[in-house]
Amino acid sequence: MKISMRKPVIPVGPVHPLQEEMEYFQLTIDGEIVTDIDVNIAYNHRGIEEISETLQFDQVPFLVSRICGICSASHPLAYVQAVEEIANITPPERALYVRTIINELERIHSHILWAGLAGHFIGYETVFMWAWKYREPVLDLLEEITGNRNNYGNVKIGGCREDIKPDIIPKLLKELDLLEKKMDMLTKAVLDDPILHARLKGVGILTKEDAIKYAVAGPTARASGVPIDVRRDDPYAMYGALDWNVITQEEGDVFAKTVVRLLETLEAIKIIRQALKKMPDGPVMTEVKDIPPGEGCGHVEAPRGETFHYVRSDGGNRPVRHKARAPSYVNVPSFKASCIGEEVSDAMITLAAVDPCYSCTERMAVLDSQTNALICGFEELLRLSREKTERIRKGI
């Protein structure tokens, strides 16, 4: 008699205490080893690209900063760069420096946030509490500069809404000094900790070949030895004029990702110091007239990787097409390479290691209600395209 055994499956989510957002992982296991993984998302899909087409050009930055609350400076900057490319606007130099500073402050708070959550995932609550305690002054600085702890809403087409006022700068420098000391201590504590070495080294390895194959972005790629960074490869804002290093590690495991993120916070502090020193006086806005017809792209190195925005204008006051691609969209499929073959107890930290952000990533697919078939799949599009050719051929 043949006994058919279904492989045991561990469901994680959609509502799970370790996850901030709703997402669903299906881990197929064989003993303790994960043999397959399936990710099911779209619990957070809000249809932002479609809402964006109903808003005016100047209102869209407020919407796209709410794509993801943690990257809420990167998304508007990418969008604004796309619109500036259409209209051929060059913002004043001071505005570019302000954008650089706010983006780097965001990177600091996002990386510390991740370091804390990683500690939480492996049951190391001390790292969690300490890291989040060090993050608070950064949020206070952002509140002082832009008026809000998150969702800064500071970037606008042609410049910035708020300048960094001269009386804030001494406080900013003082806080950066304090933060650098604390981050230095935290980095050394994490790098020298024997428990973290034993727990994270060799776990969830994403090899260089896999990193290139899955086209991952940001710290995930840099931890696997792929030195890509939009800030260096295609400088925007004022990154081209500043002196800083791209941090890379060769190992590709969770420990390497931690090291890359922690060292990047120190690098970000260096960038902010230089920017504050070099920042010229002057206005932070240029006057913007109509947006002419055309299309433009903008990309920004968000804390998680490259954020890409595409905008098309028909000369009216609204974008006719707006496309956003967030870094987690390319980082999430790399679970197939990094998670399979690991133990179940290592799966959670491996999944968390790319710092996935599902509210950025959510996409929608249209299904046929009768057959459950994808309407917008590749095969279907190919068929539709061929049918159209056929129709045109018959018409002629």
Place this chain on the structure above:
Amino acid sequence: MSWKLWSLKKSPWVFHVNTGACNNCDIEVVNCLTPKFDVERFGIKLVGTPRHADALLVTGVVTRQAAPRLIRAYQQTPKPCVVFAIGACACNLGIFRKGYHVVGPVDKILREVDPNAIIAYVPGCPPKPEAMISGVIKALGAI
């Protein structure tokens, strides 16, 4: 006051449900637990399952996919319980009100299954941790 309500007011344990937020309210909720704000000194504790919770912290617009999960989490919570709609999206959909995948604010979805649900609103985008703590204390004081 029944003993159930009396016991609800002391040391509320909360469960956090994200129904389509942008992560912003969520990180501020977690921020409340960390050393600067430290709500555990008031006995407010984040728990891992709705079955242990006295209050639900709901963040974000309710999307089509998340609505059944929110209702299920609410039904699993022992009654009486307080639902906190945290952030502009959870209160009245905010900037996402025109979205095609958005089915409604938290109160509309929950009142469909339980017309007597106790819902407290904490507006803001995102509300500051101080606002959240004050909201929790005000709501419990009003019971």
